[in-house]
Amino acid sequence: xxxxxxxxxSLFLLSGCHSFGNQAKETRSSQVPKETTALSTSETKKxxxxxxxxKISQQAQKIVENMTLEEQVGQLFLARVxxxxxxxxxxxxxxxxxxxxxxDYDGKTLDQVRAMNAEFQAHSKTPLLIASDEExxxxxxxxAILPEPFPSPRAAYDAGGMEGVLTNVKHEAEVLKSVGIxxxxxxxxxxxxxxxxxxxxxxxxxxxxxxxxxxxxxVTVLKKEQLGSTLKHFPGYGNNAxxxxxxxxxxxxxxxxENNDFLPFAAGIKAGADSILVSHNIVTAIDPSMPASLSxxxxxxxxxxxxxxxxxxxxDMDMAGLADFISQKEAGIKALQAxxxxxxxxxxxxxxxYILEQEKAGNISKKTIAQACERVVLWxxxxxxxxx
Numbered sequence: 091x092x093x094x095x096x097x098x099x100s101l102f103l104l105s106g107c108h109s110f111g112n113q114a115k116e117t118r119s120s121q122v123p124k125e126t127t128a129l130s131t132s133e134t135k136k137x138x139x140x141x142x143x144x145k146i147s148q149q150a151q152k153i154v155e156n157m158t159l160e161e162q163v164g165q166l167f168l169a170r171v172x173x174x175x176x177x178x179x180x181x182x183x184x185x186x187x188x189x190x191x192x193x194d195y196d197g198k199t200l201d202q203v204r205a206m207n208a209e210f211q212a213h214s215k216t217p218l219l220i221a222s223d224e225e226x227x228x229x230x231x232x233x234a235i236l237p238e239p240f241p242s243p244r245a246a247y248d249a250g251g252m253e254g255v256l257t258n259v260k261h262e263a264e265v266l267k268s269v270g271i272x273x274x275x276x277x278x279x280x281x282x283x284x285x286x287x288x289x290x291x292x293x294x295x296x297x298x299x300x301x302x303x304x305x306x307x308x309v310t311v312l313k314k315e316q317l318g319s320t321l322k323h324f325p326g327y328g329n330n331a332x333x334x335x336x337x338x339x340x341x342x343x344x345x346x347x348e349n350n351d352f353l354p355f356a357a358g359i360k361a362g363a364d365s366i367l368v369s370h371n372i373v374t375a376i377d378p379s380m381p382a383s384l385s386x387x388x389x390x391x392x393x394x395x396x397x398x399x400x401x402x403x404x405x406d407m408d409m410a411g412l413a414d415f416i417s418q419k420e421a422g423i424k425a426l427q428a429x430x431x432x433x434x435x436x437x438x439x440x441x442x443x444y445i446l447e448q449e450k451a452g453n454i455s456k457k458t459i460a461q462a463c464e465r466v467v468l469w470x471x472x473x474x475x476x477x478x
Contacts, residue, residue, distance in 0.1 A: 150468040153216075153476070154460055160184060161216070162463040163445050166426065168221060168403065170436040177213045183442050186466050187219030189434060190271070195235050200269055203235070207270030216467070217475040221318070224262060224274030225292055232266070243278070243294045243304070255294075255304065256311050263315035272473050273318025275367065277308040279354035280327040287329040298350045302357035309361040318473055321358040322367035323405060324392060325382060326351025330371060334409045337372065337381075344375040356396055364469055365401040366392060368430070370411035380428075381412055384421070389429030401465050403432035423448045431462040 154162060164184025171188045172179055179185065188210055195203060207220050222231050227242025241249070246258040266274055281298045282290040294304045305321065312319040325347055330340050342351075355366065368388060370381040377385040383404040392398045404425050407413070412421060422441030425433050435441060448454050470476045 146468060146471050147464075149476075150464045150471060153467050154463045157216075157463070159449065159456065159459065160442075160446065162459050163442055163449075165216060165463045165466050166431065166433055166459070167438045167442065168219060168432050168434050169438045170406075170408075170434075172436075177209065179439070180210060180213045180218070181215075183438055184215065185218070185438065186216075186432065187221055190220065190222040190231055192231050192234060195231055198235060200235065200265075203232075204269040211270070217470055219273065219318075219466070219470060219473075219475065220271050221273045221275055222266065222271050223276075224266060224271075225276045225278055226258070226262070227291065229292055232269075232271075236265070242291065244291070247294055247304075252304065252307065256307055259308050259311045260315060263312060263317040267315070267317060272470075272475060273320060273364070275320045275322065277305050277319070277321065277358070278323075279305045279321040279358055280323060281351055281354060282327060282329055284329040287327075289323075289327040290329075298353040301354040305354040306357040306361040309358050309363050313362050316472075316474055318364045318469065319358070319362075320365045320367050320403070321355050321363050323369035323371075324355055324366050325369070325371075325373050325376065325388060326355070327369060327371070334411065337411050337414055338370070340371045340373045340375075342373075342375060347373070347375060352396065359396055359398050363398075363400060364472065365403055365432070366398060367403050367405055367434075368392075370405050370409055370415075381415055383412060383430070384416070384424045384428045386428045393429070399465075401431045401469050402429060404430050404434050407433065407435040407437060419444050423454060426458065426462060427454060431465045 157165070161184040165186035167183070167185050168187040168189050169179075169185050171190060171194050173193075180188075194206070198206070210220065211218050224230050224232060224240060225243070226240040227245060230240045233239035240262055241258060243255055246255045250257065262274060278289070278292050279301065280289045280293050281301050282293050282295075283297070284290060294301055296304065309319045309321075328340065328342060328351060330338050368383045370383050372378070372380065373382050373385075373388065376382070376391060377387045382388045389402060392402060405412070407418060407421050416424065418435075418437035419440045422433055422435065422437070423445050426445065433441070445454065449456065449459065467476065
């Protein structure tokens with residue numbers, strides 16, 4: 091009898107301990123901090139992003155390795171569409187992209203522009219980066235054939251605040267992509283405070299922080315819409331004169347540039363900007379002797395100080411700020427030596443053969459050319475132009 095009672099007591103105690111153990115486990119499980127789960131999710135996303143970045147980088151590298159040197163050099167040119175031999179030049183020079191100007195839209199409908207761009211693509215071995223200057227307002231090439239022109243950023247802001255600006259950016263992206271344009275060469279990241287300044291009407295007209303917020307949000311929308319973004323005009327125009335018509339010297343201090351003009355570029359880079367366009371202004375605090383577009387120190391500033399990894403491109407080589415400084419033939423090689431990946435040019439027929447000559451002479455390395463080409467090809471992959 092006693093043995094039976096003790097057996098029942100033992101079974102009861104064991105059952106209680108087991109139950110208590112389960113309760114303890116449940117309690118410990120419920121006490122796992124939510125932060126740990128959030129951190130785990132964040133780390134997973136970072137790992138996935140890193141893996142995707144590595145994958146497309148390897149894809150770009152492989153594509154470039156399979157190109158001839160002539161093809162690699164051609165990819166470094168965003169050329170103004172020539173008036174003749176448009177299709178022939180795509181094949182002859184292996185051009186990386188075509189930049190549409192007003193004359194390319196004259197007398198055309200949107201359907202005809204779409205068909206024109208499709209024909210350009212059909213004659214390009216490597217998918218073409220088709221671009222058009224579409225800041226809005228006074229700088230919008232396609233607006234001439236639209237029912238309603240794209241408003242300037244300032245006009246959109248005055249009409250609907252930042253929400254109005256971003257709605258307009260989304261609309262622009264939809265229109266441009268619908269006709270085969272992959273990038274609109276915006277947003278303008280310049281900070282100008284003087285309404286009389288050359289660049290002021292093309293800016294948002296806000297201070298450095300306001301411009302930085304604007305640039306960050308525009309880049310985010312463009313990224314979502316898969317339309318290329320281009321921050322311009324590094325290191326920042328400020329209230330300086332127009333380098334379309336003359337060589338411009340910017341005498342501001344480096345501290346002034348860092349505390350003011352660099353802020354929108356830094357914000358755009360953080361938001362994931364695809365490319366940055368460098369001005370032809372001589373910025374004396376960084377390089378007193380060379381236009382920014384041909385200055386190695388300016389490009390080092392972008393890569394090393396601001397940490398930019400994307401495509402760096404020159405402003406239009408035909409502008410007097412550069413054309414009055416150096417010959418077109420030499421300008422192409424100088425731009426690559428300075429650190430550009432993409433050259434905006436009408437003189438590619440002179441510049442490409444000269445770059446190839448300079449490579450043979452040992453004045454630019456195959457490695458430098460290949461690295462620039464990889465950045466251009468990587469951009470095309472991100473934009474969905476290259477899908478294999």
